[in-house]
Each structure stands twice: as structure tokens, then as C-alpha cells.
Amino acid sequence: VTAEEIIEKILAGDVRQAARLMRDLDDGRPQALEIMKRLYHSGGRTQVWGITGSPGVGKSTLTDALLTRLRQQGKTVGVVAVDPTSPFTGGAILGDRVRMQRHATDEGVFIRSLATRGHFGGLTASTRGVVTVMEAMGKDVVLVETVGVGQDEIDVARMADTTVIVTVPGLGDEVQAIKAGILEAGDIFVVNKMDREGANNAINQLESMLALERRGTRGQGWTPPVVPTCAVDGRGLEDLMKALADHHRYLDADNGRILKLRRLERARMELLDLIQTRVMEHLIAKLESMHRLEEIAEDIAAGKSDPYSECDEVIAALLPQ
Amino acid sequence: VTAEEIIEKILAGDVRQAARLMRDLDDGRPQALEIMKRLYHSGGRTQVWGITGSPGVGKSTLTDALLTRLRQQGKTVGVVAVDPTSPFTGGAILGDRVRMQRHATDEGVFIRSLATRGHFGGLTASTRGVVTVMEAMGKDVVLVETVGVGQDEIDVARMADTTVIVTVPGLGDEVQAIKAGILEAGDIFVVNKMDREGANNAINQLESMLALERRGTRGQGWTPPVVPTCAVDGRGLEDLMKALADHHRYLDADNGRILKLRRLERARMELLDLIQTRVMEHLIAKLESMHRLEEIAEDIAAGKSDPYSECDEVIAALLPQ
Numbered sequence: 040v041t042a043e044e045i046i047e048k049i050l051a052g053d054v055r056q057a058a059r060l061m062r063d064l065d066d067g068r069p070q071a072l073e074i075m076k077r078l079y080h081s082g083g084r085t086q087v088w089g090i091t092g093s094p095g096v097g098k099s100t101l102t103d104a105l106l107t108r109l110r111q112q113g114k115t116v117g118v119v120a121v122d123p124t125s126p127f128t129g130g131a132i133l134g135d136r137v138r139m140q141r142h143a144t145d146e147g148v149f150i151r152s153l154a155t156r157g158h159f160g161g162l163t164a165s166t167r168g169v170v171t172v173m174e175a176m177g178k179d180v181v182l183v184e185t186v187g188v189g190q191d192e193i194d195v196a197r198m199a200d201t202t203v204i205v206t207v208p209g210l211g212d213e214v215q216a217i218k219a220g221i222l223e224a225g226d227i228f229v230v231n232k233m234d235r236e237g238a239n240n241a242i243n244q245l246e247s248m249l250a251l252e253r254r255g256t257r258g259q260g261w262t263p264p265v266v267p268t269c270a271v272d273g274r275g276l277e278d279l280m281k282a283l284a285d286h287h288r289y290l291d292a293d294n295g296r297i298l299k300l301r302r303l304e305r306a307r308m309e310l311l312d313l314i315q316t317r318v319m320e321h322l323i324a325k326l327e328s329m330h331r332l333e334e335i336a337e338d339i340a341a342g343k344s345d346p347y348s349e350c351d352e353v354i355a356a357l358l359p360q
Numbered sequence: 361v362t363a364e365e366i367i368e369k370i371l372a373g374d375v376r377q378a379a380r381l382m383r384d385l386d387d388g389r390p391q392a393l394e395i396m397k398r399l400y401h402s403g404g405r406t407q408v409w410g411i412t413g414s415p416g417v418g419k420s421t422l423t424d425a426l427l428t429r430l431r432q433q434g435k436t437v438g439v440v441a442v443d444p445t446s447p448f449t450g451g452a453i454l455g456d457r458v459r460m461q462r463h464a465t466d467e468g469v470f471i472r473s474l475a476t477r478g479h480f481g482g483l484t485a486s487t488r489g490v491v492t493v494m495e496a497m498g499k500d501v502v503l504v505e506t507v508g509v510g511q512d513e514i515d516v517a518r519m520a521d522t523t524v525i526v527t528v529p530g531l532g533d534e535v536q537a538i539k540a541g542i543l544e545a546g547d548i549f550v551v552n553k554m555d556r557e558g559a560n561n562a563i564n565q566l567e568s569m570l571a572l573e574r575r576g577t578r579g580q581g582w583t584p585p586v587v588p589t590c591a592v593d594g595r596g597l598e599d600l601m602k603a604l605a606d607h608h609r610y611l612d613a614d615n616g617r618i619l620k621l622r623r624l625e626r627a628r629m630e631l632l633d634l635i636q637t638r639v640m641e642h643l644i645a646k647l648e649s650m651h652r653l654e655e656i657a658e659d660i661a662a663g664k665s666d667p668y669s670e671c672d673e674v675i676a677a678l679l680p681q
Contacts, residue, residue, distance in 0.1 A: 072668050079666035093415050299661065306660035306667065307653065313671040315640055321679060322635060332628065339627035340620060345400035346627065347393050350634040358642060358679070 042074050049074075050081060052115075052176045054149055061151060064168045067320065075171065082174025085117075086287060089199030090184045096207045097231040100270035101279075102184045103142075108280055109180055110147060117173035117181040118142075120152040121166050149173060163194050164312040170198065197308045200301060201286045203279075205229045206245075208237035222248060226263055227282045233267035233275060242267060259297075261289050322357060363395050370395075371402060373436075373497045375470055382472060385489045388641065396492065403495025406438075407608060410520030411505045417528045418552040421591040422600075423505045424463075429601055430501055431468055438494035438502040439463075441473040442487050470494060484515055485633040491519065518629045521622060522607045524600075526550045527566075529558035543569060547584055548603045554588035554596060563588060580618075582610050643678055 048056040063071035090105075092098050102118065109116050142148045151169050166183065173181045183199055204225035228249070230241050245265045264282045268275030290298040326332040335353075338344040369377040384392035411423050423439065430437050463469045472490050487504065494502045504520055525546035549570070551562050566586045585603045589596030611619040647653040656674075659665040 072672075076666050076668045079668065080663045083663075095414070303657050303661040307657035310653075310656060310660065310667040310670055310674075311640070311644070313667050314643060314674055315636070317671060317675055318639055318643070318679065319632070319636055321675070322639070323632070332631075335631060336624050336628035339631065340624040342401045342404075345397050346631040346634050347397045347400065349631055350638060351393075353631075353635055354638055354642070358639065 042070060042077075045074055046077055046081075049078065049172065049175050050177070054146075057149065057172050057176055058151070060172055061169055064172075065165055075168065078175040079171055082171070082177065085174040085178050085181055086201070087170060087174075087181045087183065087199045088283065089202040090182060090205065091186070091202065092205035092229075094186055096205045097270045098184055098186070098205050101203075101205060101229065101231060101268065102182050104270050104273060104276050105182060105279070105283075106142060106148065108276060110145065114179035115147045115177065116149075117170075117176070117178040118148070118150040119166060119169050119173070119181065119183045120150070121183065121185040149176065149178065163198075164309075164316045167198055167309050167312065194308075197304055200290055200298065201226045201283060203227045203229055203283075205231050206241065207232045208235040208241040226261065226286050227279070228263055228265045229275075229279060230265060230267045231270055233269050238267060261286070261297075322353070325357060326353065363391060363398075366395055367398055367402075370399065370493065370496050371498070375467075378470065378493050378497055379472070381493055382490055385493075386486055396489065399496040400492055403492070403498065406495040406499050406502055407522070408491060408495075408502045408504065408520045409604065410523040411503060411526065412507070412523065413526035413550075415507055417526045418591045419505055419507070419526050422524075422526060422550065422552060422589065423503050425591050425594060425597050426503060426600070426604075427463060427469065429597060431463075431466065435500035436468045436498065437470075438491075438497070438499040439469070439471045440487060440490050440494070440502065440504045441471070442504065442506040470497065470499065484519075485630075485637045488519055488630050488633065515629075518625055521611055521619065522547045522604060524548045524550055524604075526552050527562065528553045529556040529562040547582065547607050548600070549584055549586045550596075550600060551586060551588045552591055554590050559588060582607070582618075643674070646678060647674065 045056050045060065049060060060071055060074060064075065088105075090098050090102050099120070102120075106116055106118060142150060151173075153165055153169065166185075170181055170183065202225055204227070206228070208230060228245050230238055230245070232238075242265050249263055249265070264285075266275055266279045266282055268279055270276070290301070323332065326335075335344065335349050339346055339349065366377050366381065370381060381392055381395060385396065409426075411419050411426075413419050420441070423441075427437055427439060463471060472494075474486055474490065487506075491502055491504065523546055525548070527549070529551060549566050551559055551566070553559075563586050570584055570586070585606075587596055587600045587603055589600055591597070611622070644653065647656075656665065656670050660667055660670065
């Protein structure tokens, strides 16, 4: 199959070719990289929503509920689950898994799961690649579900147009975790399991923290709403859909000025992630081909050398000044 | 102050010099790197314990309880908290914070917290650096507390001699998360909040999963125990201390064969993390000095280019073949 044929099929929404391209991309095949260059700007109308939060807050149930509502509106949807605990990746209890499986036969839905794929930023680069392919397939919305506290949420936020941070009542630490650096990464906050004790408290705490926070240029003119939901029975879901639509209008206003700022940030991070992954692959392959990596590790472990000196040597040998 | 004087003071356990070195290391000062080369093998008797798990499982309370017991045994302790939600990093509710503060005036304890420090592996490299300095200070035990599900736990495991994975009853997803790839990263499993409903169920599930799992060469001859605890009132803590001592004996047996394997893995990862951080710093500085990074990002965002093509160009320009 030529690159042209593959591109044509993916632009027409072909699931088999899209899945193959994602695999080839992970394997670092040169043809896949060439195809990505040409697919990169073929999408563009897709909305990318990030759904993030700690394990057990109900992200997957919420993602599933959003997916169902989007399908009812006739929209095509891609789901990228970057979470070993997500039912979408097969890592959850049986009941959840069965519930999600409904979507497996729906042609308007394309689900792709990414487990943890090791070190050196490979996961972030892979996730971005999958989102790009789904955009090229013409999906109306791509939902990116990630688990994490801290950096992970920030990385998702940088990739998504709209980031939803999910929490539950009663995790005192949780609200504090949100406070510690990721508050500004969220465009919409969801307090799921709204019937639990302490829900009002959690909502009030979040709202007062958000009121105090100064939004950067990225979020000027937008006050993140706090939406209580109960994802299992659907309460609050309409409010969340409305908040998502509001945020989309906010991004689009003023000739899409804010959306452009976000896309600029995404472009910068995407480039650096790709460079990081490729450079490390290159260096590790080079070290391994000289059998140097194991040698060096053994010298360090044996006390004959240390990682700081060896790092200097590797960099001097492999990077020109 | 000369490098010799700094090294001498740190080897004697000087907290001020140690803290300054950690700061200089984060700032990438050349003198700090030179000192690290000479400190790297000056420790060696220190036991490094990793304590990891999701937010809300009580890792910090457990770390605090272990710390108290180690001090009662007359051991000196370092704590590295890599967790924005940890009371050690000041990110928790007031009660916890006050409780931890007891240790602040104890000269046998050195606490260092690291918040999320951005992209490109900088956090892992920083954490390893802090552990190395604490080893050089002669601490008997270094406790590394991290939050995370997935890759983070695996990274801690690679740095620690003994990794404790903490969970609580009633997080169905949690056990599944452990299943999904990180089971083999744990040397000891703790089911904290043992009075909660479902505790026996969680313990049984973990034990059957551990029985099924094949241990790699790294864990041959060791069956990870599952220890129920209640960190707030101290129940189960003696069992956990015993499990930690058992694991230490296991690592040391057979002339320290298993410990050597772990130190080899740690050396390899430490080298690659350092290289990654340094290479990315180098490349970003180079791109920024040419004002290329913003230019490229703008071209990508404007649809004139794509990250895959730009990555090729950057690599061709900056890395020799």
C-alpha cells in the first residue's frame, strides 16, 4: 500500500488503517513518520477534551457518559485512554468493561488505549500521535482520559483544548493536590459522586480557590466552573455538556485568539516531546551498539565510576558543541 | 568554600551544605556536578526504601510512622517526598503538617521535598541526586515517598532497594492498577486503613495475584508479603518493620547478589536520566539562543509546518550521524 492510499483511507475514517498507522508510529517506522507529516494539518475542526484525575474518582464512567451524549447528538468520537486502571484499556472490574463494550460495535466511535510505555516521554509523544490521527479521521470530538496527579495533568492540559479535572468529595488531600500547581491547568472542575458526604464543602473549597487564583493569558476571561455530577446515573451531565460548550465558545471568540494560543503551546510541547523521544532512542541505540551501556552501568555499580562523569563523557562524544 | 571543604562537611552530615548542594544541583551548577562525582560512592551502607501509592492511601502517615520507629532504634533517616499532596511538602491539611513538624527539630532527620519540576525527566534525576547526597551524609535509611500510578512507581522501584506499595480497601480499581504492570515493582504490599470494609478481600486479591505472578531474576526467592496496617494508630507497623528487615536480609544474602543486580539497574537508569535531562537542556538552550523554538512553534500552529518535519530538521542539525 502506498502512503497516498493510506492517507486517503485515514482521511475517510478507515479504522483499520488508522490503527495500523498508530502501531507503526509506536514502532518508529519511517513511513509512519512521513504519513504523520502529511496528516498533521488535515484535521483541525476536532475538539480535544482532556479528562483527568486520580484513580477511583470515576473518570471512565464520566468519559463513557459524555461519549453516549455526544453520540446521541450525532457526533463522531475518538477516545484515548492513557490509564492502566481504565475500563477502556481492559484494566477495570468486569461490570464496567461490559458497559463500555457497547461502543465497540458503534462505527462512530474509535477507542484506543495506551498503557504506560516506559520512560523518556514516549507516552506523551504516543498520545499526541494518536490524537493527531483521530483528528485526521475527522472525529468531531476526541476525549483523552488520563490518570495522574501533578505533571501528567499539566501535560494533558497542554494537549487538550479543554481540560476537565475530576475529583470526589472526602479526599481532603485531593483538593490540596489540585491546589499544588495544577489549578491553572483546569478549564472545568467536576465534583463527581456528588451524593457523598462533604460534596458542598469540596465545591465551596474549589470555588474559593479558583476565585483567588489569577488566570494567565491562556485563561483570561474565563472562570472555570465547578460542576457537581453523578456519572453513574447521569445527574449533572447536562450541566457538564453545557460547560464544555461554553468553553468551546470562549476559545472560539475574538477570531479564535485563545484557541490559537493553546495550539501554539501544544505545537511547542509536541515538538520537544518528539525530539526527546527520538534523541533518547538514538543515544540508547548508539550506546548499545557499542556495548557501552552495560559496561558503564557495571562500572558504576562496581564503584569504578559514577553516572555524573559518565554522562559528561557520553555527551561530549555524542553531542557536538 | 572549596569543593574539598563542602565534601568534607557533607560527609560529616552537615545539613546546610547538603541543602545547598541539592539546590546547586537543581540549578545545574558545574561545581555541584563535580562534587557529585566524588560523593557518589562515598555512601553505600544506606538502605533506600520507596513508599508509593495513590493519593489518599495514607503514604505520608505511614512514612511518618516508619520514621518515628527508625529514630527510636537510634537510626538516622532521610526523607525525600516527591508528592505535591504530602504533608512533608507542605501540601496537606494542617493537622498532618503539625504532626510532621515534630521531626523538624530532630538532628537525626533530614527532610527534603521535591514538587513536580516540569517535563523531560528532571524530577527523576533530581530525586536520585537528593538520595545520593543523603547517602553521602551517612543516613542509615532514606525513605522516598512518591505519589503515582504506573510509571512513577516503577521509576521509584528502580531507585530504591526495597519498594513498598501502599493501597487501601475499597478501591476496586486500585488493585487492578497494581495488576497492570506494577505488581513486579513491589517488594512489600501494604493494605492501609485495615479497618475499612473489604480489607480481607483486598488482601486476598493481592495475595492471589502475587502467587500467580512469576518473579523475574530481580525478585527470585522472594514472595512479597501483604501487610495490613493502620498507620494512624500504629497497628501493623511492627509487621511492616519486620517485613522490611526480612527484605534487607534477602538482598544481602548470597554475598549481596540481588542487591548488586538492583544497583546495576539503578546505575543504568540514573545514567540515562542524567543524559536525558542534560541533552534536553542543551537542545532547548541551543534552539532558544537561535530564537528558533518560538519560530518553529508559530509555523506549526499556523499550519505552515508540522512537528514531525521540524523534529527531523532539529535532529539533523544538532546530532551528528
